[in-house]
Amino acid sequence: MNPYLPLEAEVVERIQETPSIVTLRLRLTDADARHRFYCAPGQFNMLYLYGVGEVPISIKSGPQGFLDQTLLLDHTIRAVGRVTRALVRLQPGDRLGLRGPYGQGWPMQRARGEDVHIITGGLGCAPAVSVVHDLMRQRELYGHISVVQGVKHADDLIWHEQYEHWAQQPDTRVLLAADEASASWHWHTGMVTGLLDKLQLQPDRAIAFLCGPEPMMRASAERLIELGLGADRIWLSMERNMQCAVGHCGHCQFGAAFICRDGPVFNYPQVRDLLGTRGF
């Protein structure tokens, strides 16, 4: 088996989330490959654009959640680099390459029976969305759920309806924060860490999933520890340059960890020492 060879996929739908963020809904064209494909929240695929190159993109799950993953796979992409700027221009019917899924996703087994606090920062944050989808699908397996999302400017928030929808689910809270509010912003103004005191954290039955810029994850994790949560109850999703996705090309190394293979989701103590060290 060749771990580098992509499969053909087709763009089924293109959703313009913001001027620079697009969700591509993809379907593997080969029926057998669709059938075999299984992924978990927090994992990623390598998407290949013909003649341009490959990039790692989180799997946001399909329209019906991960149950539907054999049919359709959503990938939310922000146009920032050479490949992603071209990828977001794809239209329904266009073909691309896809290989995956890769990496270790969120510890769903470990979260069973616990309160799950999902704390995210920045735009989109597909790894966090994928996990909320999965929690909601089997809502009865978990305790209280809180979704805490921070953005720089109120206008950056995407998926409003989704947050509204989650907020109405039983025993579920949604807390949003924007560093810069707009006139209609009725949520918290300030950093996402400012919301952590409102979590009603019960340290002996809570688990926290963090996703976003590293300074935000680090500040949040340290604040949660101050609030009594054990470091080993905190998990976070990391990002680095990835070209092979199987731990061979060397770019994603973070200390001894290959983020593509040993992560992208890590238990906080695994990365705590190096997180925030410039140059790693």
Place this chain on the structure above:
Amino acid sequence: MREAVDTPGFLPMERFQQLLDLLSQSGYRCVAPQVKDSALLFETIEHINALPRGIEQTQAPGHYRLQQTDSPRHFSWANGPQALKPLTFAPRENLWYSEVTADGGLRFREAPTETEPLAVIGVRSCDLAALKLQEQHFQGGQVDPYFLARRQRLFLVAISCTHPADTCFCAATGDGPEVRNDFDISLYETDRGYFVSAGSINGEKIVQRLSLETGDPKAFSQARKEVADSAARQSRQLPGENLQHSLFTNLDHPRWQEVAERCLSCGNCTQVCPTCFCHSENDVPDVSGVKTGHERQWDSCFSPGHSYLHGITLRQETSQRYRQWLTHKFGSWHEQYGRSGCVGCGRCIAWCPVGIDPTEELAAICSPSTGKAD
């Protein structure tokens, strides 16, 4: 104490051609070190005359020179810039091709793997240790089919070193200078010829067909003594066996900045390093516009692109790149592969244009007097 060993058979120097001929008859293309561009490089060989004869070398920080001597020996030098790495992990190779079909679809096709049987003459002990590390990396988890195919076709004729360079420190890393295992055929060189032993079934098949003389135990013991003496002549040391903790507790050591003032961030050290595995992947479109090759190429943690992440370069500073290299090679490698990523070949010292010596840097960073204690 030296363990008692049977004296291997002896191949007089003038019969060395027989080894090349037998390998060639068995279907191998032979490569051996030859003088090219003022260095010793692995090149295809058919006749023993192409081997270096009486060549010795001087290596020092930022320095590599060959000298002609009267010695009848072919291997009286330490190493060239290449180890086995280019033969197993190609500097540049295609992984797959994609093609646009008439209906607008995309078809993917694997690139063929390299299968030509290849016999490498004159492999050093440090190179064998490096090969083992590369095997761990490329075959330990997800198996890399390109590396695997290139590795499986190799026949390794190894030689114990008698002439270490000033830059060599394989004795300190425990990877040489004597060849002990992981070879097909092992040689000890004397002025008259070679003591030859087989280390594999394939090696045995060739050795059986060589016209060997009965080895003289005293001459063999002298040949091994030369190898042992060559270990004793090595002066470079490492400040400890596992430096992971020591390096990672000294990430703010002022020495990183000092070495960065000399380091050109050229990546030579990583290109000559026999264990460095980093590579980038690039698409190379065909002029037809409907075909493209997806290739990989050696990369280096000294390149700006190595730490690129959504629009930014995480390691802007040379000090951060040098630190990445050293903390990985001598530090995190232990956690990843159970040992240091350095085999003591000294190539990074000789081929550094400004002569930076990692053993000196490590001594400065990890020694209890200047760094934080373990």
